[in-house]
Amino acid sequence: MSKVNNFSTTNSHWINWFKWSSPSTFYPVAGKLIPVFWILTAIFGIAGLWVSFFVAPVDAVQGQGYRIIFVHVPVSWMSMLIYLVMAAWAGIGLIFNTRLSSMMAQALAPIGAWMAFLSLWTGAFWGKPMWGTWWVWDARLTSELILLFLYLGFIALQASIENPRRADKAGAILALVGAVNVPIIYFSVKWWNTLHQGASVSLTKAPAMAQTMLWGMLLMVLCFWMYTIAVSLMRVRTLILEREAHSDWVRQLNEVKQ
Amino acid sequence: MNAFVTIIHRDLLLVMRRKSEVLTALFFFVVVTSLFPLGIGADAALLRKIAPGVLWVAALLSTLLGLQRMFAADYADGALEQLILTPQSLVLLVSGKVAAHWLVSGLPLVILAPIIGIQFDLDASSLYVLMASLLLGTPVLSLLGSIGAALTLGVRGGSVLMSLLIMPLYIPVLIFGAGAVYANSVGLDITGHFSLLGALLILALAFVPWVSAAALKIAIE
Amino acid sequence: MWNSPSEFFVMGGYALYVWSSFGACAVVLLLEPFVIRMRHKAVIRRLKQQVLAERFDKESRE
Numbered sequence: 001m002s003k004v005n006n007f008s009t010t011n012s013h014w015i016n017w018f019k020w021s022s023p024s025t026f027y028p029v030a031g032k033l034i035p036v037f038w039i040l041t042a043i044f045g046i047a048g049l050w051v052s053f054f055v056a057p058v059d060a061v062q063g064q065g066y067r068i069i070f071v072h073v074p075v076s077w078m079s080m081l082i083y084l085v086m087a088a089w090a091g092i093g094l095i096f097n098t099r100l101s102s103m104m105a106q107a108l109a110p111i112g113a114w115m116a117f118l119s120l121w122t123g124a125f126w127g128k129p130m131w132g133t134w135w136v137w138d139a140r141l142t143s144e145l146i147l148l149f150l151y152l153g154f155i156a157l158q159a160s161i162e163n164p165r166r167a168d169k170a171g172a173i174l175a176l177v178g179a180v181n182v183p184i185i186y187f188s189v190k191w192w193n194t195l196h197q198g199a200s201v202s203l204t205k206a207p208a209m210a211q212t213m214l215w216g217m218l219l220m221v222l223c224f225w226m227y228t229i230a231v232s233l234m235r236v237r238t239l240i241l242e243r244e245a246h247s248d249w250v251r252q253l254n255e256v257k258q
Numbered sequence: 259m260n261a262f263v264t265i266i267h268r269d270l271l272l273v274m275r276r277k278s279e280v281l282t283a284l285f286f287f288v289v290v291t292s293l294f295p296l297g298i299g300a301d302a303a304l305l306r307k308i309a310p311g312v313l314w315v316a317a318l319l320s321t322l323l324g325l326q327r328m329f330a331a332d333y334a335d336g337a338l339e340q341l342i343l344t345p346q347s348l349v350l351l352v353s354g355k356v357a358a359h360w361l362v363s364g365l366p367l368v369i370l371a372p373i374i375g376i377q378f379d380l381d382a383s384s385l386y387v388l389m390a391s392l393l394l395g396t397p398v399l400s401l402l403g404s405i406g407a408a409l410t411l412g413v414r415g416g417s418v419l420m421s422l423l424i425m426p427l428y429i430p431v432l433i434f435g436a437g438a439v440y441a442n443s444v445g446l447d448i449t450g451h452f453s454l455l456g457a458l459l460i461l462a463l464a465f466v467p468w469v470s471a472a473a474l475k476i477a478i479e
Numbered sequence: 480m481w482n483s484p485s486e487f488f489v490m491g492g493y494a495l496y497v498w499s500s501f502g503a504c505a506v507v508l509l510l511e512p513f514v515i516r517m518r519h520k521a522v523i524r525r526l527k528q529q530v531l532a533e534r535f536d537k538e539s540r541e
Contacts, residue, residue, distance in 0.1 A: 053487070054480055064491035068500045075504065114507050122500040129496050146426045153423040160413045169476040170409045174423060177405060177469060181427055188430035188454075192437060224508075231511055238519040245526060256526045 021098040023240045024249040030233045037230035041223055048219030056212040065129050072122040073217050074224040075115045076140075079147060080182075082112035082228060086154075087179035090172035100236075102168035103243065105175065106158060107236035111228055113151035119144045139190040146185055150178040164243055261346040265354030266361070272331070273362050279327055280362045287320040287367060291374045302379045309378035310388065310439035314432050316374075317367050317392060318399065322421045324363040325403040328355050329474065333411050339478055348471040356397075356404050356467065364396030380443075387442040391435040394455040401462040401470075402427045408473035431458060 020026060052070035059066040086108040093102030123141050124134045135141070157174055161167035244250050251257075273280055294312045295305055332338035341351055371392055372385040380388065406424040410416035438451035481487040490497045 057480075058491070063493060065493035065496055067490070067493075067497055071500055071504045111511065114511065118504050118507060121503050125496040125500045129493055146429060149422070149426045153419075153426070156419055157409060157423060160410075160415060160419055166476060166479070170473065173405070173469060173473050173476065174409060177427065181430075184430050184458075185426065188433040191454075192433040227508060231515065234512060234515045234519070238515060238522055241519070241522045241526065245522075245529070250526065251530055255523050256530055 021096075021100045023100050023103070023244050024247070026100055027237055027240050030237050034230055034233050034237075037226050037233065040226040041230055044219050044223035044226060048216060048223050051212060051216035051219055056216045057210060062130060065126070068122055068126040069213075070216050070220050072119065072126055074220040075118040075122060076144060077221055078224045078228060079112055079115035079119050079144065079151075081225075082108050082115060083147060083151065083175075083182070084179060086112060087172075087175040090168070090175040094169050094172035094176075099165075099168070099243070100240075102172065103236050103239045104232070105171065106168070107232045107239055108228075109151060109155050109158075110235070111231050113148060113155065115224075115228075116144055116148040116151055120148065137193065139186065139193045142189045142193070143182075143186045146189070147182065150182070154178070261344075262350050262354045262357075265341075265351050266358045269355055269358035270361065273327075273358070280324065280366075283320050283324040283363055284366050284370060286323055287316050287370060288374065290316045290319060291377070295377070305378045306380060306384075306443065307440075309375060309380050309384075310436040310443070312378070313371055313374060313388065314391075314395075314436040314439075317371065317396065318425075318428055318432060320367060321363055321396065321399045321403060322424065324359065325400075325407045325420060325424075326417045328359050328404055328407045329411055330407070330416075333477075338474070342474065342478055348474065349467045352404060352408075352470045352474065353467045356400050356470075359404070360397050360400040364392075364400050367396055368392045380439075384439055384443050387448060388439045390452070391438045391455060394452065394459055395431045395435040398431050398455075398458050398462045399428060401466040402431075404470040405466060405473060408470045408477055411474070411477040431455070434458070 020029075048070065052067055056067070056070075058064060086105045089101045089108065090105035092098065093100075093105060120141065123144070127136055127141075128134050154171055154175055158167045158171045161170055241250060291312060294308065298304065298308070329338060332341065342348055344351075368389055371388050375385045375388055403420075403424055405427075406420040409423065410420040413419060434451045434454045438448045438455070441451060442448050488494060488498075
C-alpha cells in the first residue's frame with residue numbers, strides 16, 4: 001500500500017508533502033526517528049543538568065533555590081510552544097483535510113498539558129521559599145493556569161466526540177480559537193494584575209543572569225524539546241495504529257502478523 | 259438582512275413558547291448572587307468590594323446555562339440541517355441566533371443587575387458602570403458561547419463540556435467588565451476598560467459568527 | 480562548587496523545593512513514554528487478535 005505513494009516522478013513540491021501526510025508512509029519513518037530524538041534528549045539533558053547543578057553559581061539573592069528555573073523555564077516555554085505547534089497541526093489538518101496532521105495535534109496535547117502542569121508545580125515550589133506562598137496570582141502563573149485549562153478542554157472535546165474526523169475538526173477550531181485568544185488572555189491578566197496591585201515581585205523578574213545560567217536554561221530547553229518530539233512521535237504512532245486499524249498496511253505490519 | 263430578522267423573530271417565538279428556560283437562567287442569576295453574602299457575611303464594605311466580581315461571574319454562569327438552547331433544539335429535530343441548506347448565508351443565520359440569545363439572556367441581565375447591585379450596597383455611579391459594562395460584555399458572552407455550543411452539538415455531557423471550553427475565553431471580558439466597575443468605585447479612570455470591552459465586542463462581532471458557522475458545518479456533516 | 484554530597488542534597492536549605500520540582504518533572508517525563516508504550520502494546524495485541532479472528536473466519540468458511 002505504501003508503494004502506491006512513490007509515484008512522485010514530478011518535481012512538484014505538493015506531491016512530496018502529501019506523500020508524507022500518508023499515515024502508512026509516516027509510521028515507519030517516525031519509528032526510525034524516535035531513537036534519534038531520545039539520544040538528543042539524553043545528550044542535552046546530561047549537559048543541561050551538569051551546567052544546572054555543577055557549573056552555574058549560587059545566586060546572591062535566592063541562594064541554591066533559584067536552580068528551579070532550570071526546569072521551570074523549560075517547561076513553561078515548552079507548554080506555550082507545544083500549544084502553538086498543536087494548533088498549527090490541527091489547523092493544517094482542518095484546511096488540507098489530512099488525517100495525519102490532526103493526529104499529530106492529538107499526540108501533542110497530553111505532553112503539552114503535562115508541561116503546563118509542571119510549570120505550575122515548579123512555579124509553586126519556587127514561589128513558596130521566595131515569596132512565602134504556594135500560589136501567587138501573577139500574570140505569568142495565572143496565564144499558565146488558563147493555558148492548562150485550554151489544553152484540558154481540547155483533550156476533553158476530542159475525547160467526547162465519537163466520530164474521529166469530526167473530533168479532529170472540532171478540536172482544530174477550538175485549538176485555533178484558543179491560540180488567537182492566548183495573547184488576549186495574557187494581556188488582560190497582566191492588566192488585571194496591575195490594577196489590583198498584586199504581588200510586586202513576579203516570576204518574570206528572574207535573578208540577574210550569569211552566562212552559565214543562560215546556558216543551563218538553553219540546554220534544558222533543548223532537552224525538553226527533543227523529549228517532546230520523541231514522545232509525540234511515539235504517541236502518534238500508537239494513534240495511527242488505533243485509527244487506521246482497518247487498513248491493509250496495518251494488517252501487514254511485522255509486529256501484527258506474527 | 260431579512261433572513262437575519264426572520265431568524266431572530268423565529269427564535270424569540272420559540273423561546274416565548276417555553277419561557278421557563280429563560281426565566282430559570284435569570285432566576286439562577288438572582289439566586290447565585292444571593293449565595294455570596296450568605297456565604298461570606300453581610301458586611302457592607304466587603305460586599306461593595308466583591309460586588310463587581312460576584313455579579314459578573316454570576317452573569318457569566320447564567321449565560322452559560324442558556325447557551326445550549328441556541329442550537330440544540332434545532333439540531334435535535336433536524337431544523338438546523340434545513341437552515342444550513344438554505345441559500346442564506348450561514349454566518350447571517352448564526353448571527354441571528356446569537357442576537358436572539360442575547361435578547362433573552364444578556365439584555366435581561368443588564369436590567370436585573372442594578373437591582374442585585376443594590377443588595378450589595380453599590381452606589382449609583384457604580385450601578386451605571388455595571389449596567390454599561392454588562393451591556394457591552396454580554397453580547398460578547400453570547401457570541402463566544404455560540405462557538406462552544408456549536409462545537410459540542412449532540413455530544414453526550416455537552417453542556418458541562420461546553421462551559422469548560424468557553425470559560426477561558428470569557429476571562430478577558432470578565433476582567434475588563436468587573437474591572438471597570440471596581441475601578442470606578444475607587445475613583446480610577448474607566449475609559450481604558452470600556453475601550454477594551456468595545457474592542458472585544460467589535461472583534462467578536464467580526465470573527466465569531468464565521469467561526470461558529472464553520473463549527474456548525476463540522477457538527478452537522 | 481559542592482564540598483560534599485550531603486551539601487549537594489541539602490541544596491543550601493532549599494532541598495524540599497528544588498528536589499520536589501526536579502523530582503516531579505522526572506517522574507512525569509519518565510513515566511510518560513512507559514504509558515505510551517503500554518498503550519501501543521495493547522493496540523498491537525488487539526490487532527493480532529483481530530487478524531487471528533479473521534483468519535479463523537476465512538478458514539472455517541472454506
